[in-house]
Amino acid sequence: MMAFLKNCWYLAAWDHEIQASAILARKILDQPIAFYRDEAGAVVALHDRCPHRFAPLSKGKLEGGAVHCGYHGLGFASTGKCIVNPHGPIGNNLSVPSYPTKEKYRGIWIWMGDPVLAEGTEPPCLPFFEDIVDSAYSNGYLRGEAHYMLFVDNVLDLTHTDYLHPDTLGGGSYTRTRATVTEHDKGMSLHWHCWNEVPQPIQRMNGLTAERVDSWTEIEWSAPSIMTIRNGAVPAGTPVDEGKSFLVAHIMTPETEASTHYFFAATRDFARDDAEVNSKIAANRAKIFSLEDLPMIEAQQARMKGQEFWSLKPALLRSDEGAVRVRRRLDEMIRMEAEAAAR
Amino acid sequence: MMAFLKNCWYLAAWDHEIQASAILARKILDQPIAFYRDEAGAVVALHDRCPHRFAPLSKGKLEGGAVHCGYHGLGFASTGKCIVNPHGPIGNNLSVPSYPTKEKYRGIWIWMGDPVLAEGTEPPCLPFFEDIVDSAYSNGYLRGEAHYMLFVDNVLDLTHTDYLHPDTLGGGSYTRTRATVTEHDKGMSLHWHCWNEVPQPIQRMNGLTAERVDSWTEIEWSAPSIMTIRNGAVPAGTPVDEGKSFLVAHIMTPETEASTHYFFAATRDFARDDAEVNSKIAANRAKIFSLEDLPMIEAQQARMKGQEFWSLKPALLRSDEGAVRVRRRLDEMIRMEAEAAAR
Amino acid sequence: MMAFLKNCWYLAAWDHEIQASAILARKILDQPIAFYRDEAGAVVALHDRCPHRFAPLSKGKLEGGAVHCGYHGLGFASTGKCIVNPHGPIGNNLSVPSYPTKEKYRGIWIWMGDPVLAEGTEPPCLPFFEDIVDSAYSNGYLRGEAHYMLFVDNVLDLTHTDYLHPDTLGGGSYTRTRATVTEHDKGMSLHWHCWNEVPQPIQRMNGLTAERVDSWTEIEWSAPSIMTIRNGAVPAGTPVDEGKSFLVAHIMTPETEASTHYFFAATRDFARDDAEVNSKIAANRAKIFSLEDLPMIEAQQARMKGQEFWSLKPALLRSDEGAVRVRRRLDEMIRMEAEAAAR
Known part of the structure; x- marks a missing residue:
């Protein structure tokens, strides 16, 4: 029984662990996640598995705020939607799960549950920080x-x-x-x-x-x-x-x-x-x-x-x-x- | 489900990996195999597990084209048939599976399926080699x-x-x-x-x-x-x-x-x-x-x-x-x- | 099927392996055991898992012939009975299994089965020793x-x-x-x-x-x-x-x-x-x-x-x-x- 609370904010990393031009691979609630910063510096969290052949996106590269799979070049926006397919048209379903994140208290927080429920919520209050x-x-x-x-x-x-x-x-x-x-x-x-x-x-x-x-x-x-x-x-x-x-x-x-x-x-x-x-x-x-x-x-x-x-x-x-x-x-x-x- | 194609030739080793006086232990299709050369230099492939007490034959020694188990001395011919039992008569069933092999294209090929079906066949054609x-x-x-x-x-x-x-x-x-x-x-x-x-x-x-x-x-x-x-x-x-x-x-x-x-x-x-x-x-x-x-x-x-x-x-x-x-x-x-x- | 003979003496250690002031952790018949010597030098064998939060007792310390859990301080006598609870009264059931031991032939022997059946028995005779x-x-x-x-x-x-x-x-x-x-x-x-x-x-x-x-x-x-x-x-x-x-x-x-x-x-x-x-x-x-x-x-x-x-x-x-x-x-x-x- 893999029972975790899903609809809440988890601390995923300290802010300095996610640098501008590198991808951090970290497993959260048994899910592999690729963390990186988009061009505005906001942290993106994508399921770290390309839907094509299951290569880790974290072994790919960042370009223009998108992560490009290092195996066959599919590119994904911060929403998880595929935006680059060098091999043909982009199917509507071609995407990876994307997780809400927040940067607060020098940490990167992630919401692993239903994203709709994350709306309007904040990571728990840490008043001292x-x-x-x-x-x-x-x-x-x-x-x-x-x-x-x-x-x-x-x-x-x-x-x-x-x-x-x-x-x-x-x-x-x-x-x-x-x-x-x-x-x-x-x-x-x-x-x-x-x-x-x-x-x-x-x-x-x-x-x-x-x-x-x-x-x-x-x-x-x-x-x-x-x-x-x-x-x-x-x-x-x-x-x-x-x-x-x-x-x-x-x-x-x-x-x-x-x-x-x-x-x-x-x-x-x-x-x-x-x-x-x-x-x-x-x-x-x-x-x-x-x-x-x-x-x-x-x-x-x-x-x-x-x-x-x-x-x-x-x-x-x-x-x-x-x-x-x-x-x-x-x-x-x-x-x-x-x-x-x-x- | 362990589903491999059985009745075909698999490349098991490059020729130089199997030397005249040593036994190569290698697992193929999840089966442990002992590879060695008989006195004429032909490669023998035997199931790498003595039928007596399951010691790996690859830890034994070669003598006269037969492999002798290093634990209690049973000797097996290239057919897999036991030909030396220092402890008494040799039962008809005392043997290990033997696998057909071919040496071709500087490689050693093995047939893991029904040996009858291997007869008259050759490893796949590699014309450049x-x-x-x-x-x-x-x-x-x-x-x-x-x-x-x-x-x-x-x-x-x-x-x-x-x-x-x-x-x-x-x-x-x-x-x-x-x-x-x-x-x-x-x-x-x-x-x-x-x-x-x-x-x-x-x-x-x-x-x-x-x-x-x-x-x-x-x-x-x-x-x-x-x-x-x-x-x-x-x-x-x-x-x-x-x-x-x-x-x-x-x-x-x-x-x-x-x-x-x-x-x-x-x-x-x-x-x-x-x-x-x-x-x-x-x-x-x-x-x-x-x-x-x-x-x-x-x-x-x-x-x-x-x-x-x-x-x-x-x-x-x-x-x-x-x-x-x-x-x-x-x-x-x-x-x-x-x-x-x-x- | 984990089938061991239980009601018999097993050699658990050589005598020199269990020193006066240290605890030896060793698994016997798949059970973790903490071995140590009481103040009279007799070897005690306790199940090596505190009943409170499952910390190994072998990571604790010895004091007055009792072993004290290194996590929250519960102390256990050689019978396995809890004799020190710094947090309140000692419940009747607060104990760990204790195993009979004998020191003989320079070895420490343990009985993993029903302790009642150990009474009056001795480790097997080793006449040369x-x-x-x-x-x-x-x-x-x-x-x-x-x-x-x-x-x-x-x-x-x-x-x-x-x-x-x-x-x-x-x-x-x-x-x-x-x-x-x-x-x-x-x-x-x-x-x-x-x-x-x-x-x-x-x-x-x-x-x-x-x-x-x-x-x-x-x-x-x-x-x-x-x-x-x-x-x-x-x-x-x-x-x-x-x-x-x-x-x-x-x-x-x-x-x-x-x-x-x-x-x-x-x-x-x-x-x-x-x-x-x-x-x-x-x-x-x-x-x-x-x-x-x-x-x-x-x-x-x-x-x-x-x-x-x-x-x-x-x-x-x-x-x-x-x-x-x-x-x-x-x-x-x-x-x-x-x-x-x-x-």
Whole structure:
């Protein structure tokens, strides 16, 4: 069962991954897609398979905003319609599927479902990333061999940091604090407010020398797999509105049922012009994600041997609340979408 | 559905690939075959799996024209009959399938179907290769991860050269010229006669400095996947019988449903004693095949994800005529052969 | 059909493979197992998959004799019972399967079937390895990509040495001598008594300069795949009780249906304090197993393409008697065990 939510925006690439004169081949929801920029710079997303002999269009070339198949020369406009057939007249049906795209938050977003339903919609709101300066911004990309919801689980249960990242994000405060989970129209909110706690190693490294700290971590999830985190700390008792926050987005896009494009971006509400601090934080984050999270998530996937998550009867813990509610809500959205499509 | 034409000759190897004292293991139509030369130098082809414990005979050794299994010593004659059993009497049924072979055109041909039907037959006629001198001959071999008919399609629709090989064979003359396709008893003929055309880059490199040229490309296909090409050019208006032709064979043999042995050989009707020209042409051709054709064909296969060609509803173009008629004819031959076998 | 004998002891590792402070991950009968030593040094074997989110426990850490999952911190005792849940109360069902183990003959043995049936039982008797000195002992391990019974066949039909190991163990005496096969309560005995034979190459290397020798090779097999071999030679006519014997164990444990843990150990009844001879023999044996036996057995497996052994209708030779009777006996044991489990 290949069940993805279709009628929504997925992050397909960071903007710098799609350059003016090259085609990016990337699989999204198990479909091969060719991404390129038209002459105005707008990103085009076409099904990456020529309807003639199934060569990847991404092995072709760009000319005049159209992509020309590198095998027999058919040319396709950004609508997917064939506009060049050097071998004869162009049949009405000669085309490839074209997918709506949007460029926003330095990312390229794609709509894999019914294009009519995309009209008038926007990629989900990522408020921290509306007004970005380079010196307070970094992003990254990892490809992981695991179901995208294992990556989502990882973010939504931050108690994992106490065990998987003991030297940086750990320390036990997440485990000792019950998250507040709130469902709302646009998604779900998870809040950890860890009052009067021992600082995490990374908080000490960041100069928080107090023996006890008050910290906040606020996750906003929106379907299907888009999360932002606002996180910061102050010496215990200090008004939290004097604190500084790190602002991070974790966005997962299914490549296949068993592999994921993991995009992350970060900014902060302090020292926004300090490019040096910016690089240091970015490097540290990429290291933790790639050396600690990714191998664990891929190991989970391997142990599951392709079996469906619920069929394995996972033991549920208190810390799973957010992740489980998100899974159930998303399952329901996928079910309703399939029902609507069948009507 | 593993559907290959069985009762026909397949090219299995070039003669130099099967040396006097070594065994070549190669899979043909998904069957493992051990090839070796008997004491008289004739090539023997045995099913490469000992009937005792299924060890590959190709890991054994040759002695007195027989192959001896390297695991428990059973020896098999070129007929496939066991002739040495160090462990006791030889049962009547102790044997491996043996396949008819022929050595012709510097190649080793194998018959994978009913051996009775092979009697009195010969590998298909390759007229250009009857009388070969070393200085006007070269051959090559590539293994490709794609269905063999994708390799056949590639040759039968030469318009691809205009897009895939723009710097050598391209230029547009194939695309601008409709091929004449003629079915006949022995197979199918495709003729491109490109009159008064701009020369291809490679024609210029070969010294054809005229602004316009008349060129001819004549393909003869015979089942299942054997093609020869005669190709040459003269300054426009020159009598074509004053022209020189390159003569090339493209011969595909299925390794499995998804991989192919691609053999090619070349000669010419001019400068046949110029070994230097010969090497240069051969190197250039091998480079084009391996760096341009092979990756594109393997990419097609990947995009088809194991689905049957027609089930994907390929868009048909004028330039497909030959390839499509060949596919239909071959499908019909396979169907008839299966029916005959079922009677 | 994944059919293994379950209610028996399998060798899982050599003792030195499981160190005090590390966890060994190894798959046995297609189940992932985490092996480690508790505080008393006893080996614990737990199903290597946390019941919470299916992370491998082997990626966790050891503390106080318990293994703590490296993802969210659940801790499990050697019984498999969860004893630490940092996220709340411990449900009665929160546990992982735990497997009985025994440490014996420098090996770690595991019982994959019903633990109740393991009570009061011991790993099979390996008499030569009861009283071992380092200077007369060596062991080794190979992982092979083949069904474990192909490894068993290899040992039980020693005529293979005449063809696969001609320069060491070969010479033809096994092939010329019919083995005596005797079934008994505890398993099966295969005896080759090769009287008045030409010495094997390795016997000459070992100083047996007589032109003819009397040699003995006595295999004891016990289910499912445990064999010991006693083997030696004297100048022809010398009383055999004056001879020296090499004593070797070959023990196979299925990793999956198509891969095997191959353990071997060796001792001897002479020169037991000569560590130099010991190393030399061990190195030679490991070389033969890894460079000659293993590639042949993996090649058999590849040729069988996942098909069941009997379905391929192997030709039976005299030398197969022991191996075939062992296969039939084991098949019967597996069938009876499955019947008993279904009752």
